[in-house]
Amino acid sequence: DIQMTQSPSSLSASVGDRVTLTCRASQYISTYLNWYQQKPGKAPNLLVYAASSLQSGVPSRFSGSGSGTDFTLTISSLQPEDFATYYCEQSYTTPRTFGPGTKVDFK
C-alpha cells in the first residue's frame, strides 16, 4: 500500500494567516492527489482534486500544488470557517489511502 504522511499533525493559526499544509506519498503518485476538509460531525468535503484543480464552489483562497511524492495545500488567508481537519488522499492505485490529517485550530 502507498503510505501517506501529513505535516504538521496540528497547527494553531489566526484569522488572516497564510497556512501551508504538506502531504507526502511513500512512492510516486503523479498528480493523483486529493484534499478534503472535514469539520466535526460532518462528512469530508472535496477541496482540491488532481493535486491542483479547485473543486467547483470552493473559495479561491484554497490552492494545491505538487506532483510525484510531495504536495501542499495552501490557504492564502485563513477564515473562521476554515478551522477544520484536512486530509490528503492518493487515488493513483488501490487501495486508496488517506493521510492521518492536519487539524487547524485557533491560536
Next chain:
Amino acid sequence: QVQLQESGPGLVRPSETLSLTCTVSGGSISSYYWSWIRQPPGKGLEWIGYMHHSGSFSYNPSLRGRVTIAVATSKNQVSLIVNSVTAADTAVYYCASQTSAAGSTDDWGQGTLVTVSS
C-alpha cells in the same frame, strides 16, 4: 452533484454481518463509481472499496475478503456488507461517489455510525 443517504442498523453483534444501504438521488447510478469509506471514532479515514455498475470493483485487502459492495441499478441503491465483524469495525460509514476509478471522491453521504458490541 448527487445526494447520498446511508441507512442501516446502528448496532451489530460481534461475529455477525454489518449491512448498510446507500440511496442515491439527483443522478444516474450508472454514471459513477460507488465507494464506501469508514472512520473509527476520533480517527482517520479508511477506504473500504468501490463498485461500478459494469462490474468493475476493488476492495481494500486490509478487510481480508469480508467485504461485498453491490449496485442495485433499478433501486438506485448501493449496498455494503461486512462479514464477521469485530469491535475494530466500529466506525462512521460513508457512502461516496467518484466519476472515474482513479478520480476524487466528489460527493459524500452524511455517514452512519455503526457500533459493534454485544
